[in-house]
Amino acid sequence: MRHDEQRWTRLQADVARMGVAQACKLHGVHRSTWYRRANGQNPSANRQHQIPALVDAILQITLERPSWGCDKIAYYLALSGIKASSPTVQKILIAHGFGKRMEREARTAAIDGDSASWPNRETRRISTSTP
Numbered sequence: 001m002r003h004d005e006q007r008w009t010r011l012q013a014d015v016a017r018m019g020v021a022q023a024c025k026l027h028g029v030h031r032s033t034w035y036r037r038a039n040g041q042n043p044s045a046n047r048q049h050q051i052p053a054l055v056d057a058i059l060q061i062t063l064e065r066p067s068w069g070c071d072k073i074a075y076y077l078a079l080s081g082i083k084a085s086s087p088t089v090q091k092i093l094i095a096h097g098f099g100k101r102m103e104r105e106a107r108t109a110a111i112d113g114d115s116a117s118w119p120n121r122e123t124r125r126i127s128t129s130t131p
Contacts, residue, residue, distance in 0.1 A: 054084055058092050063111065066104035
């Protein structure tokens with residue numbers, strides 16, 4: 001049995017014995033968390049960033065448009081009928097090494113076979129000589 005489940009079982013027993021407010025205070029659990037979980041809503045059950053179809057869709061968009069960030073990708077997905085929040089998109093991007101724009105552009109350039117380490121960036125030489 002998982003530690004969370006044991007804790008939840010103890011909390012349920014104490015709620016039956018002393019009431020919701022006192023049991024939640026004793027266990028350090030907010031009362032709203034108790035009521036959410038008692039009504040069948042488990043906050044840890046929403047693991048949208050682990051759904052393979054969503055991950056594949058986000059990675060495909062990222063490879064096609066490496067300059068797009070998590071907000072724009074979430075908006076584009078919403079237009080396509082897929083619900084995913086911006087933080088969820090960001091978690092997926094970070095988990096797959098596409099967290100920063102420079103990382104996305106570099107990895108897409110490496111996949112495409114470009115030799116530049118940072119695409120769309122030119123090396124500039126700064127001259128310090130005075131005329």
